[in-house]
Amino acid sequence: MTDVDQPASPPPARRARRADAERNRHAIIEAASAVFAEQGATVDVREIARRSSVGMGTLYRHFPTKDDLLVTVLEQEFTSWLTNALQTAAATEDPWQALTGFFEETLTHQACNRALVESYATQDGPSPECAQLRESVLGELLDRCLDAGLLRSDVTTADLALLIMSLSHVVQATGESHPAQWRRLLRISLDGLSSRNTEALPES
Amino acid sequence: MTDVDQPASPPPARRARRADAERNRHAIIEAASAVFAEQGATVDVREIARRSSVGMGTLYRHFPTKDDLLVTVLEQEFTSWLTNALQTAAATEDPWQALTGFFEETLTHQACNRALVESYATQDGPSPECAQLRESVLGELLDRCLDAGLLRSDVTTADLALLIMSLSHVVQATGESHPAQWRRLLRISLDGLSSRNTEALPES
Amino acid sequence: MTDVDQPASPPPARRARRADAERNRHAIIEAASAVFAEQGATVDVREIARRSSVGMGTLYRHFPTKDDLLVTVLEQEFTSWLTNALQTAAATEDPWQALTGFFEETLTHQACNRALVESYATQDGPSPECAQLRESVLGELLDRCLDAGLLRSDVTTADLALLIMSLSHVVQATGESHPAQWRRLLRISLDGLSSRNTEALPES
Amino acid sequence: MTDVDQPASPPPARRARRADAERNRHAIIEAASAVFAEQGATVDVREIARRSSVGMGTLYRHFPTKDDLLVTVLEQEFTSWLTNALQTAAATEDPWQALTGFFEETLTHQACNRALVESYATQDGPSPECAQLRESVLGELLDRCLDAGLLRSDVTTADLALLIMSLSHVVQATGESHPAQWRRLLRISLDGLSSRNTEALPES
DNA sequence: AATGAATGAGGATTCATTCAT
DNA sequence: TATGAATGAATCCTCATTCAT
Numbered sequence: 001m002t003d004v005d006q007p008a009s010p011p012p013a014r015r016a017r018r019a020d021a022e023r024n025r026h027a028i029i030e031a032a033s034a035v036f037a038e039q040g041a042t043v044d045v046r047e048i049a050r051r052s053s054v055g056m057g058t059l060y061r062h063f064p065t066k067d068d069l070l071v072t073v074l075e076q077e078f079t080s081w082l083t084n085a086l087q088t089a090a091a092t093e094d095p096w097q098a099l100t101g102f103f104e105e106t107l108t109h110q111a112c113n114r115a116l117v118e119s120y121a122t123q124d125g126p127s128p129e130c131a132q133l134r135e136s137v138l139g140e141l142l143d144r145c146l147d148a149g150l151l152r153s154d155v156t157t158a159d160l161a162l163l164i165m166s167l168s169h170v171v172q173a174t175g176e177s178h179p180a181q182w183r184r185l186l187r188i189s190l191d192g193l194s195s196r197n198t199e200a201l202p203e204s
Numbered sequence: 205m206t207d208v209d210q211p212a213s214p215p216p217a218r219r220a221r222r223a224d225a226e227r228n229r230h231a232i233i234e235a236a237s238a239v240f241a242e243q244g245a246t247v248d249v250r251e252i253a254r255r256s257s258v259g260m261g262t263l264y265r266h267f268p269t270k271d272d273l274l275v276t277v278l279e280q281e282f283t284s285w286l287t288n289a290l291q292t293a294a295a296t297e298d299p300w301q302a303l304t305g306f307f308e309e310t311l312t313h314q315a316c317n318r319a320l321v322e323s324y325a326t327q328d329g330p331s332p333e334c335a336q337l338r339e340s341v342l343g344e345l346l347d348r349c350l351d352a353g354l355l356r357s358d359v360t361t362a363d364l365a366l367l368i369m370s371l372s373h374v375v376q377a378t379g380e381s382h383p384a385q386w387r388r389l390l391r392i393s394l395d396g397l398s399s400r401n402t403e404a405l406p407e408s
Numbered sequence: 409m410t411d412v413d414q415p416a417s418p419p420p421a422r423r424a425r426r427a428d429a430e431r432n433r434h435a436i437i438e439a440a441s442a443v444f445a446e447q448g449a450t451v452d453v454r455e456i457a458r459r460s461s462v463g464m465g466t467l468y469r470h471f472p473t474k475d476d477l478l479v480t481v482l483e484q485e486f487t488s489w490l491t492n493a494l495q496t497a498a499a500t501e502d503p504w505q506a507l508t509g510f511f512e513e514t515l516t517h518q519a520c521n522r523a524l525v526e527s528y529a530t531q532d533g534p535s536p537e538c539a540q541l542r543e544s545v546l547g548e549l550l551d552r553c554l555d556a557g558l559l560r561s562d563v564t565t566a567d568l569a570l571l572i573m574s575l576s577h578v579v580q581a582t583g584e585s586h587p588a589q590w591r592r593l594l595r596i597s598l599d600g601l602s603s604r605n606t607e608a609l610p611e612s
Numbered sequence: 613m614t615d616v617d618q619p620a621s622p623p624p625a626r627r628a629r630r631a632d633a634e635r636n637r638h639a640i641i642e643a644a645s646a647v648f649a650e651q652g653a654t655v656d657v658r659e660i661a662r663r664s665s666v667g668m669g670t671l672y673r674h675f676p677t678k679d680d681l682l683v684t685v686l687e688q689e690f691t692s693w694l695t696n697a698l699q700t701a702a703a704t705e706d707p708w709q710a711l712t713g714f715f716e717e718t719l720t721h722q723a724c725n726r727a728l729v730e731s732y733a734t735q736d737g738p739s740p741e742c743a744q745l746r747e748s749v750l751g752e753l754l755d756r757c758l759d760a761g762l763l764r765s766d767v768t769t770a771d772l773a774l775l776i777m778s779l780s781h782v783v784q785a786t787g788e789s790h791p792a793q794w795r796r797l798l799r800i801s802l803d804g805l806s807s808r809n810t811e812a813l814p815e816s
Numbered sequence: 817a818a819t820g821a822a823t824g825a826g827g828a829t830t831c832a833t834t835c836a837t
Numbered sequence: 838t839a840t841g842a843a844t845g846a847a848t849c850c851t852c853a854t855t856c857a858t
Contacts, residue, residue, distance in 0.1 A: 162377070169369065172325060185370065202388055
């Protein structure tokens with residue numbers, strides 16, 4: 001009776017293989033994530049293979065190109081970042097606090113990720129999906145603040161995105177030597193966004 | 205006495221060599237400056253040799269390392285930038301105008317210089333001398349504004365330097381697609397610096 | 409006795425396995441045949457596995473080496489070619505017609521088979537059996553023509569075999585751009601074989 | 613008096629360098645020629661570098677691509693082959709003898725050159741210039757024979773070119789084991805070309 | 817002092833074959 | 838027995854730097 005609907009006790013070999021491969025894939029992404037973060041996007045692919053204890057062939061089976069791997073890693077980092085941020089923001093009642101917290105957390109996290117920050121240079125995110133997700137997160141945060149009259153009325157999500165990008169570079173540059181310095185810049189920027197400033201921003 | 209004013213008929217070979225060498229050095233720096241600006245610090249050294257119409261040997265005689273050349277170029281760009289900025293600032297009566305003008309000009313100029321902006325990532329200037337020079341320029345601008353009560357009283361030159369760095373990245377990233385976007389960020393940042401914001405900045 | 413005609417309700421696993429294996433083997437050969445023909449002997453083995461819907465392991469269980477597979481495919485193609493040719497020839501009364509028909513058909517068929525034509529480069533057939541079979545087919549055709557006094561008396565089967573080989577390369581090289589060109593060369597060669605030419609061929 | 617117009621006794625360094633580089637270039641081509649001939653176009657570039665006692669960089673300085681090197685080698689071999697053939701043909705009074713001799717020599721030479729023969733598979737010569745040159749040599753030989761009424765009147769240079777190609781493969785395949793066999797095929801083909809055969813060739 | 821050719825260690829990617837499930 | 842993931846040596850090409858002339 002209790003066995004009804006229970007899938008076959010010894011899981012099919014197919015599954016097992018898949019699980020192993022999936023584990024490898026994860027190991028690769030994990031290693032790549034770490035290595036890219038530490039050394040930037042120019043690292044030797046072999047370093048990633050080594051760290052994930054995987055042969056070159058395996059790596060290239062999962063990611064046909066170094067760049068594919070990089071994009072995958074960045075997408076994942078982006079997504080997890082934004083997903084977390086969304087939850088945290090949703091859990092925060094005060095709109096201003098939500099916005100501030102989002103910046104704090106974002107910058108704290110991206111501090112030591114070279115590849116992530118590098119990626120800002122060429123695009124505005126690793127993929128359209130990520131850009132879209134970021135757009136919606138920023139839109140949410142922005143709207144709440146705007147509705148509460150806390151921000152200049154003409155601030156856009158693009159402004160916020162660029163703010164993150166530029167402050168990320170600050171975090172990266174000062175991280176080791178002056179780990180707290182970027183918070184001053186953040187404060188300055190946030191103060192500049194506040195509705196206390198009434199003059200219109202220039203057209204983009 | 206008799207030698208005075210005698211331009212030796214066969215001009216001293218030494219001097220000629222020197223002049224030649226100096227000309228070469230200049231050509232290399234000029235070319236490197238352009239190439240680094242266009243393509244970033246990763247360009248092939250041969251491209252620089254080609255553009256300066258100089259052999260590799262000559263290039264390496266003047267600059268024992270690619271990095272030496274890069275540093276020299278950056279130093280020069282830094283210096284000329286800051287020197288000009290100093291003059292312009294001195295010629296501007298209004299302290300606030302001096303500060304904003306400085307940012308405007310700086311960012312406009314560095315927009316298309318990839319290597320220069322890249323260089324912010326690793327250090328806060330190519331050399332201590334440059335850092336010192338920047339320090340004094342920023343100090344000058346800052347002090348005038350502080351004296352006039354235009355800025356938050358706890359803003360530092362380090363803050364200003366990082367602001368330039370962060371906005372430079374914005375300029376670089378948006379330059380092609382949205383050439384005017386960075387001015388919005390600049391306005392936001394400057395507003396955030398103004399003494400209208402009374403709260404103290406966090407300790408660095 | 410009682411067992412006769414009884415299709416054992418649970419069909420013997422052994423036999424089923426065998427049948428499956430045989431089916432796989434066929435699928436592999438079929439796919440390999442197509443792929444080798446299209447792309448030559450250098451194709452990735454994975455392409456063959458893919459096209460035969462079989463895993464790499466299965467493929468390598470049946471053929472321990474890529475080359476084994478290639479040889480098997482070539483043997484089969486050789487055999488079927490020669491078997492057909494033998495039948496056609498037997499059904500053709502006129503000896504000369506039989507010979508020319510053989511060449512026509514052979515070359516038409518091998519036109520698009522890259523691996524087959526490539527294979528001529530290294531050996532004179534994929535296996536001794538094939539060589540033997542070809543020998544007998546060519547011998548048959550040759551003898552009938554010789555008996556009828558249609559060919560130079562010192563033409564050998566080796567000559568005919570090499571003629572096929574050489575014309576196959578022509579077919580391959582001109583197939584796409586000048587699909588009819590090889591028939592000119594064939595005519596020339598056949599005319600050169602005819603007994604109209606009385607001079608002896610050089611010793612090999 | 614005798615010194616007038618004499619270039620500077622010690623040849624300028626520039627020349628020396630050039631000469632050395634030229635020597636290297638020649639060494640590379642020589643080595644590549646040998647290696648390609650022996651092992652075909654798929655050899656490792658390093659083997660060529662090794663045999664020419666040159667670093668990889670030097671090789672790639674002279675030939676930006678493995679294929680460039682191959683093409684250069686083939687062009688050179690083609691050109692020298694055809695140039696020689698042209699001279700020999702011009703020195704041969706009898707048109708038929710000229711044609712025969714051309715085939716003999718050509719096939720004897722290309723016997724052991726794998727890459728050269730391979731090259732026929734994809735194109736009809738390494739470059740348009742070579743094709744043109746071959747066209748003119750073959751045209752010359754052909755016309756003389758046609759004028760003398762020795763060949764079928766509808767034989768074309770394209771027929772001759774394909775004949776060379778196809779017989780080259782024969783030479784290659786039989787070279788080691790039956791070094792004289794190809795001459796039989798050659799004789800057969802030439803006999804097939806002779807005006808003794810009056811039937812028209814099929815349209816191409 | 818100038819030239820530019822030479823060097824060779826890397827770096828990304830492929831593919832025949834093996835092996836755990 | 839079938840599967841397809843894993844392996845890693847091999848391959849083409851680049852580029853900072855050195856060196857003979």
